[in-house]
Amino acid sequence: MCRGTVGRVPDDAWASARLASLFVDGAYESVKGYVRTYVLHHHLLEHLPAPPAKVLDVGGGAGHQSFPLAQAGYEVTILDPSAAMLARARQRLDRLSVEARERVTFVQARGEDADRAVEGDRFAAVLCHGVLGYVEDPDLLVAQLCRCAEEGGIVSIMTGNAHAAAVQPALERRWADARASFDARAGIGVLGVRSRADTVEDVSAMIARYEVEPEHWYGTWLFVDWLEFGGTELDRHDADEVEAIASVELEASRRDPYRHMSRAFHLIGRKRSSSQARAGSIPAPQRREQRSATG
Ligand SMILES: C[S@@+](CC[C@H](N)C(=O)[O-])C[C@H]1O[C@@H](n2cnc3c(N)ncnc32)[C@H](O)[C@@H]1O
Numbered sequence: 001m002c003r004g005t006v007g008r009v010p011d012d013a014w015a016s017a018r019l020a021s022l023f024v025d026g027a028y029e030s031v032k033g034y035v036r037t038y039v040l041h042h043h044l045l046e047h048l049p050a051p052p053a054k055v056l057d058v059g060g061g062a063g064h065q066s067f068p069l070a071q072a073g074y075e076v077t078i079l080d081p082s083a084a085m086l087a088r089a090r091q092r093l094d095r096l097s098v099e100a101r102e103r104v105t106f107v108q109a110r111g112e113d114a115d116r117a118v119e120g121d122r123f124a125a126v127l128c129h130g131v132l133g134y135v136e137d138p139d140l141l142v143a144q145l146c147r148c149a150e151e152g153g154i155v156s157i158m159t160g161n162a163h164a165a166a167v168q169p170a171l172e173r174r175w176a177d178a179r180a181s182f183d184a185r186a187g188i189g190v191l192g193v194r195s196r197a198d199t200v201e202d203v204s205a206m207i208a209r210y211e212v213e214p215e216h217w218y219g220t221w222l223f224v225d226w227l228e229f230g231g232t233e234l235d236r237h238d239a240d241e242v243e244a245i246a247s248v249e250l251e252a253s254r255r256d257p258y259r260h261m262s263r264a265f266h267l268i269g270r271k272r273s274s275s276q277a278r279a280g281s282i283p284a285p286q287r288r289e290q291r292s293a294t295g
Contacts, residue, residue: 012081031234031235031245035220036064039221043218043253044156046216047125048125052073053124054074054124055125055127056127058145061088063076063093067095076104076105077105077106077107079109080109081109111141112141113144115147123150124149125156132203139206145207146211151273158220158266160198161262161265162198162199168229171230212271215269217266218259218265219254219259219264224249225262
């Protein structure tokens with residue numbers, strides 16, 4: 001299903017820079033791409049209600065993160081300003097069962113216009129993975145993510161980890177860049193475009209301003225990065241090794257100190273109910289969780 005185009009959709013950087021192809025055919029076809037989907041999917045299942053429930057994937061691109069949820073029974077809306085990325089998502093629909101395809105809707109819009117684009121609809125989960133670092137004003141986008149979550153629903157943000165910015169240049173033996181990266185928030189990422197990294201602390205504070213309490217945070221991938229940047233090629237077609245790697249990465253993403261070293265982090269927050277928002281507090285069990293989210 002397609003809800004059409006909403007708001008001002010800017011020039012399609014993800015098409016003109018051929019980023020769509022680099023990302024979909026390059027990054028996601030690698031072992032790292034497989035790990036990204038595997039790990040984030042497992043994190044999400046720990047926080048989502050059982051299907052059916054509605055999921056909004058903001059900057060959802062070609063659907064790598066939300067198609068597995070449609071297959072698992074969730075009603076998925078992919079919102080993205082890029083016609084090229086949405087076209088790739090439509091091409092990939094045939095990987096889903098016929099019933100799962102029926103559960104996917106497309107909206108062409110910027111995340112900053114999300115509430116208007118989904119006509120005020122509210123979702124059990126709002127995902128925003130690998131997008132925040134590319135927008136000029138993250139606060140505008142985060143406000144919209146939080147607004148689109150229903151009371152008790154989750155907001156799931158995956159973005160670059162500023163605390164681990166030296167990892168890539170150091171492993172590539174670009175020592176001057178590595179030295180400079182300790183205090184830098186922006187740099188050229190693996191797709192060759194400029195992006196900004198953030199911290200768990202800053203994004204947690206941002207979502208908390210919009211009635212979403214940080215619940216837990218994870219790393220994403222770790223060892224596959226180190227191997228790739230160090231020059232080791234991993235074989236995407238070696239199913240046994242890929243499964244073994246994914247399981248190790250999932251465990252590392254959940255634990256200290258590994259999650260702190262991951263180049264990207266995955267933060268999950270939960271929208272307060274209106275009574276909690278009025279009282280200005282959240283119940284004790286969630287407060288306990290929140291401590292582990294930021295600890
Ligand atoms: C790195 S891709 C991530 C795609 C998907 N979330 C994933 O993890 O596979 C970044 C996506 O963000 C989208 N994007 C760029 N600017 C955006 C904005 N202002 N609002 C929403 N999405 C945006 C791009 O079109 C692209 O699809």
